[in-house]
Amino acid sequence: MRSKNENAGETRVRKYIISKRIDAVFTTLADIHFFIVRFFREVFFPPYEFKEIVRQCYEVGVKSLPLISLTGFIIGIVFTNQSRVSLAEFGATSWLPALISIAIVRALAPLVTALIAAGRVGSSIGAELGSMKVTEQIDAMEVSATNPFKFLVVTRVLATTFMTPALMMYVVFVALMGGYFNVHKNELTSFTAYFVQVFNAITFLDIFSSIIKSFVFGFTIGIVGCYKGYNSSKGTEGVGKAANSSVVTAMFLVFIEELLALQIIHAIRFA
Amino acid sequence: MKKVNPNIDKNNKVISLNGLKKSFDDFDVLRGVDLNLYQGENLVVLGRSGTGKSVLIKIISGLLKADEGVVNVLGSNMNRIAGRELDRLRLKIGFSFQNSALYDSMTIRENLEFPLVRNRKELGRKEIDNLVEVVLEAVGLSQTINQMPSELSGGQRKRIGIARTLILRPEIMLYDEPTAGLDPITSIEINNLINEVQTRFNTSSIIITHDLTCARDTGDRVVMLLDGQFQREGTFEEVFNTDDERVKSFYNYNFIK
Secondary structure (H helix, E strand, O other): OOOHHHHHHHHHHHHHHHHHHHHHHHHHHHHHHHHHHHHHHHHOOOOOOHHHHHHHHHHHOHHHHHHHHHHHHHHHHHHHHHHHHHHHHOOOHHHHHHHHHHHHHHHHHHHHHHHHHHHHHHHHHHHHHHHHHHOOHHHHHHHOOOOHHHHHHHHHHHHHHHHHHHHHHHHHHHHHHHHHHHHHHHHOOOHHHHHHHHHHHOOHHHHHHHHHHHHHHHHHHHHHHHHHHHOOOOHHHHHHHHHHHHHHHHHHHHHHHHHHHHHHHHHHHOO | OOOOOOOOEEEEEEEEEEEEEEEEOOEEEEEEEEEEEEEOOEEEEEOOOOOOHHHHHHHHOOOOOOOEEEEEEOOEEOOOOOHHHHHHHHOOEEEEOOOOOOOOOOOHHHHHHHHHHHHOOOOOHHHHHHHHHHHHHHOOOHHHOOOOHHHOOHHHHHHHHHHHHHOOOOOEEEEEOOOOOOOHHHHHHHHHHHHHHHHHOOOEEEEEEOOHHHHHHHOOEEEEEEOOEEEEEEOHHHHHOOOOHHHHHHHHHHOOO
């Protein structure tokens, strides 16, 4: 039988642990806030690391192309194939190009691009910066009078922010080509007829909102990867954790942002 | 045993620490450290792992802030400077890291050029190439110029790390465990290099180590950090000529029984 004192002691310990955890959550939120504020403070003031920005754009953009191409093309084919079944029930397979176009431009391309970038680029940024942190390379930059935040963080966040929309546009094209490949094979639709329907179905708002969304997704992936890597600790274990949590956090935030964007775009469309 | 450098200028303090204190959470690492480093001197800071030796030089280089005390480096109070003023001072301080901290994604040439192209913008391509060749020759590794850090041995990485700091012609060198993880012969080579840097580049140095051979061969003066304070100071022999069991055991278990 536990005494009253023991129960009270246990409750106090629990309360202490909970308050510590809440404290840690708010401390982390404050850290992220300062990290983002520092990014905007550093991005506008010289020196500008143009060469490193170009190198990072190449790393983020060009090196993602093979994976993005394959994924985008397969998504186009699979989505078309799966949609055909539903449309065929209403004898409306001729609407396939319009359906594919709306789905890809409005939702699939931005989301798929962001998820692939989070997986490939976010993890690599988290691991690279984490490894630089634990091997004192970031300190080495600082003591040689180079601002490591500007050289490592600003360049990478700018690269992900600007390359994600570019990759998204590329995914739109590749996925639509995948869709065309499938439609042409099954319905014998011509290239011109397919793309006339594709472009008739989408509006300026669809394209514009997807580009803006991709900028936000790209920024999120870059800032999360850099934050996790830059603040990693505990040696090699910390590097692994930084890489892993960069991907998980970035993907989670991308879905939240997609949900918010959906509400905003919906409100604008029907305003 | 190293002969004391006759060119030490005892009237010129390049580093002066007074009442330096630093804690991490509840653990007091440095509990009031006083220290002077004179122009042209090699000062060895000895101590067991975890006694705050690396913390000390990180405070001197501005990587960490002291909780209390005055840190004066080349006439500047480290607690009161920041931004460009701190960067200007850092150009005069070379920091050789324990694990060399070479940039993995860059070649040796790019590693050496990195601090130069950012801080000496007036230099042209030819001058940069020339400076890179000079420091590589100084550490005896000219042939590695186009290699990646991962292709080098531990000793070579240490040398390149020292070369990268020398390229900015620092007045002060801070060595963090320069012989850690090296075989005895490579350690001797690194010790010789530290002495060569002192005479050839006229630097004043703080060498953090727990390797007594390194301390004996490189130090003009040795101080011993125990319980967050300097307990012993003098030449290598003077430091270990004591009845203090903590110092004697350090000597017995780490050097020559």
